[in-house]
Amino acid sequence: MIQLTDIHKAFNQGQHNEYWALSGIDLELEARRVTAFQGPSGSGKTSLLTIVGCLARPTRGRVRLHGEDISGLPERFLTEIRRRTFGFVFQQFNLIRGLSALDNVMLPAYPEGKPHAELLQRAEVLLARLQLGHRRHARVEWLSGGEQQRVAIARALINDPEVIIADEPTANLDTTLSKQFLAILEELSGEGRTVLLTSHDPLVIKSSAVHRVVGLRDGRLCGD
Amino acid sequence: MRPWIEKQRYLIDYTLAALARRKARNLGLLAVYALLVFMLASVSLFGQALRQEAAAVLADSPEVILQRLVAGRHDLIPPGYLEKIGRIRGVQHQQGRLWGYYYDPVSKANYTLLVPAAEAPAPGHLRLGATLARERGLQAGQPLSLRSYGGKLFTFTVDEVLPASSELISADLVLLGEADFRAFFDYPAGHYTDIALSVANPQEVRNVAAKLSAALPDARPILREEMRRTYASLLDWREGIALALLAAALLAFAILAWEKASGLSADERREIGILKAIGWETGDVLRMKLWEGLLISFSAFLLGLVGAYVHVFHFGARLFEPVLKGWAVLYPRFTLVPQLDGLQLFTLFFFTVVPYTAAVLVPIWRAAIIDPDAAMRG
Amino acid sequence: MTRRPSARFGAFLAVLLLLFLSMLADARRLAPPRQQEQAARAALVQQLGLSDLALFTEARYTRHLSLADLHSPFQDHPLALDHFPSGSVVPPPPARLPHYAPLDRETTLPD
Numbered sequence: 220m221i222q223l224t225d226i227h228k229a230f231n232q233g234q235h236n237e238y239w240a241l242s243g244i245d246l247e248l249e250a251r252r253v254t255a256f257q258g259p260s261g262s263g264k265t266s267l268l269t270i271v272g273c274l275a276r277p278t279r280g281r282v283r284l285h286g287e288d289i290s291g292l293p294e295r296f297l298t299e300i301r302r303r304t305f306g307f308v309f310q311q312f313n314l315i316r317g318l319s320a321l322d323n324v325m326l327p328a329y330p331e332g333k334p335h336a337e338l339l340q341r342a343e344v345l346l347a348r349l350q351l352g353h354r355r356h357a358r359v360e361w362l363s364g365g366e367q368q369r370v371a372i373a374r375a376l377i378n379d380p381e382v383i384i385a386d387e388p389t390a391n392l393d394t395t396l397s398k399q400f401l402a403i404l405e406e407l408s409g410e411g412r413t414v415l416l417t418s419h420d421p422l423v424i425k426s427s428a429v430h431r432v433v434g435l436r437d438g439r440l441c442g443d
Numbered sequence: 444m445r446p447w448i449e450k451q452r453y454l455i456d457y458t459l460a461a462l463a464r465r466k467a468r469n470l471g472l473l474a475v476y477a478l479l480v481f482m483l484a485s486v487s488l489f490g491q492a493l494r495q496e497a498a499a500v501l502a503d504s505p506e507v508i509l510q511r512l513v514a515g516r517h518d519l520i521p522p523g524y525l526e527k528i529g530r531i532r533g534v535q536h537q538q539g540r541l542w543g544y545y546y547d548p549v550s551k552a553n554y555t556l557l558v559p560a561a562e563a564p565a566p567g568h569l570r571l572g573a574t575l576a577r578e579r580g581l582q583a584g585q586p587l588s589l590r591s592y593g594g595k596l597f598t599f600t601v602d603e604v605l606p607a608s609s610e611l612i613s614a615d616l617v618l619l620g621e622a623d624f625r626a627f628f629d630y631p632a633g634h635y636t637d638i639a640l641s642v643a644n645p646q647e648v649r650n651v652a653a654k655l656s657a658a659l660p661d662a663r664p665i666l667r668e669e670m671r672r673t674y675a676s677l678l679d680w681r682e683g684i685a686l687a688l689l690a691a692a693l694l695a696f697a698i699l700a701w702e703k704a705s706g707l708s709a710d711e712r713r714e715i716g717i718l719k720a721i722g723w724e725t726g727d728v729l730r731m732k733l734w735e736g737l738l739i740s741f742s743a744f745l746l747g748l749v750g751a752y753v754h755v756f757h758f759g760a761r762l763f764e765p766v767l768k769g770w771a772v773l774y775p776r777f778t779l780v781p782q783l784d785g786l787q788l789f790t791l792f793f794f795t796v797v798p799y800t801a802a803v804l805v806p807i808w809r810a811a812i813i814d815p816d817a818a819m820r821g
Numbered sequence: 822m823t824r825r826p827s828a829r830f831g832a833f834l835a836v837l838l839l840l841f842l843s844m845l846a847d848a849r850r851l852a853p854p855r856q857q858e859q860a861a862r863a864a865l866v867q868q869l870g871l872s873d874l875a876l877f878t879e880a881r882y883t884r885h886l887s888l889a890d891l892h893s894p895f896q897d898h899p900l901a902l903d904h905f906p907s908g909s910v911v912p913p914p915p916a917r918l919p920h921y922a923p924l925d926r927e928t929t930l931p932d
Contacts, residue, residue: 265819274720274816295724301815302722313717313818316710317464322457327721329457332450335825374721386819452827459826497874499859503867508888517890540870544881553878555885559869572875608858609865614875615884637888639870670872670887676912683909738830745837752844756851769906771879780855781848 220250220413221271221382226280228266228438240266241438244280249431250381253404253414257424258435264417265386267435271415272384273301302327306375308385312367314359314374320346320366321355324373331378338377345373349403365396372403383407385416389423397422404428451734454727458735461714473743479692480747480795481754486685487791488755489763490678492779497674499780500612501667505639506648508540508665509655522633524659528640531658533651535643539635541624545617547589550578552772556617556624560639563620569599573607574614574773591627599623610775640664684766696798713818715810720818725811732807736800744795748788756781877907886911 228241241263248254248271256264269275270282273289276297282290289300306327314323324342346355349369354362359370368388375383389397397420405428408414418424424432434441462469509528511518520539528537541558554575564570569587581587581601588598605613624630640655642648652664678685715728754760759776768774865871873885882889 269816269819274819275814295726298719298722298724298815307720307818309720309818313713313720315461315714315717318460322460325453326457326718326723329453330450330723330727332446332448332453334449335452378722452825455827455830456825459830463826496859500862500866500874501872503863504872505870508872510888510890512890515890517888538870544884553880553884555875557869561868574875605865606861609862610875612862612866612871612873612875613869615878616869616875618869665872665888673887674874674911678910679912682912738834742834742837745841749837749840749844752848756848766906767876767910769877769879769883771877773875773878775875778855778858780859781851783845783848 476743477746484751570618572613572616611777614775719815736803
């Protein structure tokens with residue numbers, strides 16, 4: 220589904236602190252599978268996810284989505300692809316403070332301009348499914364860490380994306396909550412969604428919910 | 444079309460929800476902003492209505508008033524002057540006028556004593572401006588005693604108080620007969636204060652004025668056009684009060700813009716990063732902020748404008764009274780004809796809505812080019 | 822369910838627009854009677870041969886601004902700030918400026 224060809228990513232290119240986060244990644248990611256990227260910090264996991272998720276462009280190399288080269292598309296189209304194809308769960312959750320859980324969940328759908336009643340209902344269903352129905356009008360900063368993550372997951376699902384991208388999803392959770400997350404992960408994968416995540420948490424890497432583990436070190440692949 | 448409208452509504456939903464997070468601060472901002480518009484709009488509406496009033500009311504004042512100057516000061520017209528003017532071609536009619544100033548120690552106010560050319564009050568009788576009558580508590584039929592500059596006490600009967608609707612031009616007028624006037628001021632017989640002239644052909648007014656200046660070198664003709672021009676820049680934007688307000692307004696906008704530009708907090712930058720990461724385009728972020736600027740400034744504009752209208756046309760621009768009144772005791776009560784022309788409203792709109800919207804938008808433009816992957820990097 | 826912020830703001834804006842429209846309507850309603858009063862004032866001006874508004878009665882030269890002699894108002898310079906607040910609302914009569922101009926030139930030249 221997603222093909223990466225000779226992906227390089229440089230930061231501060233041409234300056235004295237030039238740094239290559241990724242140097243030559245060739246990878247094919249299958250649909251409907253849960254793939255985990257494993258590696259020490261600085262190995263390039265997150266950079267790889269930003270490129271796959273159209274948040275950033277590779278310095279060199281090609282990204283193909285459903286066989287179509289998307290690395291050269293202008294920002295508008297890239298944003299549209301990102302909005303419709305990918306849902307993001309960030310490590311810090313990145314919810315907008317001061318807004319309710321419901322408002323946060325609906326945000327990624329705003330640029331689509333769908334009828335409000337439809338969107339509202341979808342958001343309420345998602346929140347209820349994630350056991351947050353009773354907290355939907357609470358401001359997100361009043362929620363616990365686990366609740367915040369579930370709001371973030373609901374937000375990632377609002378546009379019904381094919382791919383969920385999660386960056387270190389269990390980094391801020393205790394064991395019980397991490398297991399809860401893995402259960403949600405299985406559910407998503409069971410719905411036929413592709414899940415890409417980064418982690419160095421053994422609980423995640425060894426979990427049966429994860430189908431494939433890709434190792435990274437110094438911006439290069441090191442074995443599946 | 445529908446998705447477009449729905450999308451704009453979503454953007455408005457977001458910007459309002461974001462503003463509601465700091466409700467007190469943003470309502471305060473709206474109030475201050477509306478107050479600013481109120482002051483500017485009040486000056487603009489009041490000035491415009493007053494200038495229109497002056498133009499309309501003074502349209503029929505004398506075409507030329509001829510004064511005599513001695514040593515740079517206004518002096519009496521001696522006998523024989525009127526006859527000299529009669530020989531100048533183009534002058535249709537000339538009339539010696541009698542008027543002067545009187546300081547009344549009772550009300551501590553200045554009055555203008557004037558002898559009407561027609562229908563002058565009978566000897567011993569007066570007609571009074573309504574402001575003056577109110578100040579002295581006088582009504583028709585009551586006596587009024589004035590001590591002349593010569594020290595003699597004169598007692599008059601008030602025949603009539605001029606209509607209250609004419610206060611703007613007649614506030615301090617005391618109309619009396621010629622004999623009373625000359626006796627009261629010890630005015631030498633045959634002398635006049637100045638001369639009012641009418642000219643047969645309105646196109647000829649300037650020529651006639653030039654001829655008058657040549658024939659009477661000590662005379663100074665004042666044309667109606669000049670009298671009216673005197674009031675044409677009353678409360679204009681260049682005048683002190685308006686300028687001070689305008690400067691304050693511009694300063695406030697500058698502070699606001701600076702605060703917005705430099706004070707784009709880490710939080711706001713983070714939020715823009717998040718919005719872009721979850722699928723908002725740069726254009727969506729800018730449109731959302733554009734809505735913020737438009738909604739706030741448009742509300743402030745409407746609030747301020749309607750408030751200014753009520754202030755100027757229903758409350759007689761009471762806030763400006765201390766300024767216009769100055770050190771005077773008599774101040775007319777007057778109502779102005781409401782003037783709301785499109786250009787004026789547009790100018791106000793333009794100078795209040797556009798700068799604020801720009802001030803909101805410009806710094807966001809810089810922030811909106813944040814890379815969306817910033818959200819990923821915490 | 823609470824109403825959307827845009828709906829609530831829409832209602833607020835509708836109230837403001839209504840106020841704006843009633844302002845326009847009120848101006849139309851007020852204009853004719855006030856124009857009549859204005860016409861009466863204009864008639865009085867013609868009848869009495871008046872030349873000025875009675876807005877500033879504080880001094881001779883502010884009461885009859887257009888008739889004041891050359892040297893009383895704005896005594897130091899035609900554009901100097903006047904002693905009275907009126908000076909911040911009306912500029913010197915434009916007709917007087919040409920009379921001042923030669924005086925002004927003379928004073929700027931060292932004798």
